[in-house]
Amino acid sequence: MTQTIDGLTSMLNDAEATYERGDVEIAKAVEKFATAKAALFRDDGSAVYAGPVYAEKLAALTAELHATADRVAGQAVAVIATVNRLREAEHTDPIGNLSLAEQQQASARAMFVKEDAALLTLPDLTRRLVGVGAAGKEKVDCYLWSRYARQRIEAERTQHEESERPLDPTTRAQLASLTDAITTLEAAVGATPALTRVQAVQRIHAARRFQQGVRERVGDADGAKEGMVRAMLRSGRYASLH
Secondary structure: OHHHHHHHHHHHHOHHHHHHHHHHHHHHHHHHHHHHHHOOEOOOOOEOOOHHHHHHHHHHHHHHHHHHHHHHHHHHHHHHHHHHHHHHHHOOOHHHHOOHHHHHHHHHHHHHHHHHHHHOOHHHHHHHHHHHHHOOOOHHHHHHHHHHHHHHHHHHHHHHHHOOOOOOHHHHHHHHHHHHHHHHHHHHHOOOOOOOHHHHHHHHHHHHHHHHHHHHHHHHHHOHHHHHHHHHHHOOOOOOOO
């Protein structure tokens, strides 16, 4: 799993370069389309070919442009899928990072840690986790306390959602401190998230902006955007479009 996550992370790190290459490829495809489309007309603006032949050749040029656009935009789709896979991997139980002996120790002590994590106040639970980290980050303790502290966070949030009461500022601050302590212990078990939630959102937004940019450039080139505007004007719903 570690190698897989490393590979996925490497792909994300190359995303900006991928988008830059995609921009260049789309620019070339649009230029090629425009040149080939212009060649279908004489200098006086009349068509070189009769209607059916002209339509066939234009359709072929458009299909080639769209195929390139689909392939380039597909790179953004791959980025979004990678982000989702990394976010899913974050929720994978890291017990596989423990040795067999450590897993047996964890199994024997799990019930006691789970009970304490559920009963301690949030500040006391955070202090317990900080203490575990300060005590040398023994792997079994790091695994158990981070695991059940995360369950406590989910339980707190679920309780507030079910009661339809928003988290008060004090509780939000306590949960944030607890999350920081959990992250420290998870790192000791080798379970550090490859992406934070904010980073994931940023990556997905960047990918979608790239996709939208590809669609707009192709729409401008093949006349689809112009045709859509004309249709909207004919509908009478819009007096003008700027």
